Amino acid sequence: MIQAIIIDDEKRARLNLALLINEYCSDVTIIAECENLPEGVKAIRKNKPDLVFLDIEMPGHSGLELLDFFDENEVNFKIIFTTAYQEYAIQAFKFSAIDYLLKPINPNELVDSIARFTKEKEKYNNYAILRENLKQDRLKKIAVPSGNSLLFLETEKIIFIKGEGAYSEINCENNEKYLVSRNLKNFEDIICFNSIFVRTHKSYIVNTQFIRAYNKSDGGSLELKNGLQLPLSNEKLEIILEAIEIIKR
Structure with missing residues (x-):
């Protein structure tokens, strides 16, 4: 089973994603839901998930700041960004080889994203490149x-x-x-x-x-x-x- 955490400031967004995962991704278990980045950091340290569904635009902290809270050897999880970004910013995700789901989340794209995670979970992702290109x-x-x-x-x-x-x-x-x-x-x-x-x-x-x-x-x-x-x-x-x-x- 893939153990996952959802970090999103919108309660409805967290609920919708959890429902989609429950219905379409039987190999994924949601072990925590967090409404802000500090809660998410605590949950990651406590639960050590395989996968984090991370919203980018949240009050107080951008989702892109998540990795600032961890040393490189602590990052044993992958991130799938959930975002309402359009156009240019989406190209930055593609270029950085970072997986993302565009809100509102399409069930087929969610399934494809989980399949890519399963296939490429050992692959290194350039979060630093994404951050710089999104700035x-x-x-x-x-x-x-x-x-x-x-x-x-x-x-x-x-x-x-x-x-x-x-x-x-x-x-x-x-x-x-x-x-x-x-x-x-x-x-x-x-x-x-x-x-x-x-x-x-x-x-x-x-x-x-x-x-x-x-x-x-x-x-x-x-x-x-x-x-x-x-x-x-x-x-x-x-x-x-x-x-x-x-x-x-």
Whole structure:
């Protein structure tokens, strides 16, 4: 059995989630329900759950502060965030490889989330990356993993990102390159929310501000301001030509 704790300041939200878990997730037992973060911390220390369902927006403390109360070796539980966040912030969850349930919670998504927990419960989650990416009103910077550290990269200085299987190479101004353990789809989900970035090819995301020209030869390619040529998918041509016209103006 998976032992779980719910932390949410809204009584109705706690009740609804508990009912859904009782009906759809027979392998999950709710061992405590808490209405604020300090209560949740006490319950975690006392009960040592496998899983915590954690609301982010609560009076007094953000759910993101939970891990501030624990040493790294004490974090033997996983978190599934329950949130009413929309749009940009949701992309931050995806990019950080953190599981979340969007309120009002859909039973099928709850079941899928528990299945992912069961399958990947030993997997390390980058809560620090999520916290940094959620701090911003918009993506002026992104936090990406690099070994045991976090890199904070200014999005306006990213020229393009090249996908290489499970990794991506971020190419920035001044010939700076960073290889990070995120595939290109992860970057597409978060960075293409900013309209200056376009997935131009199965292997590339490009900052349109660095595009100099579109070349029709050899099936079509993009010429960047640094002289580099990148391939362009036919279905992205119209979007790129539009971006180039905006730049010319």
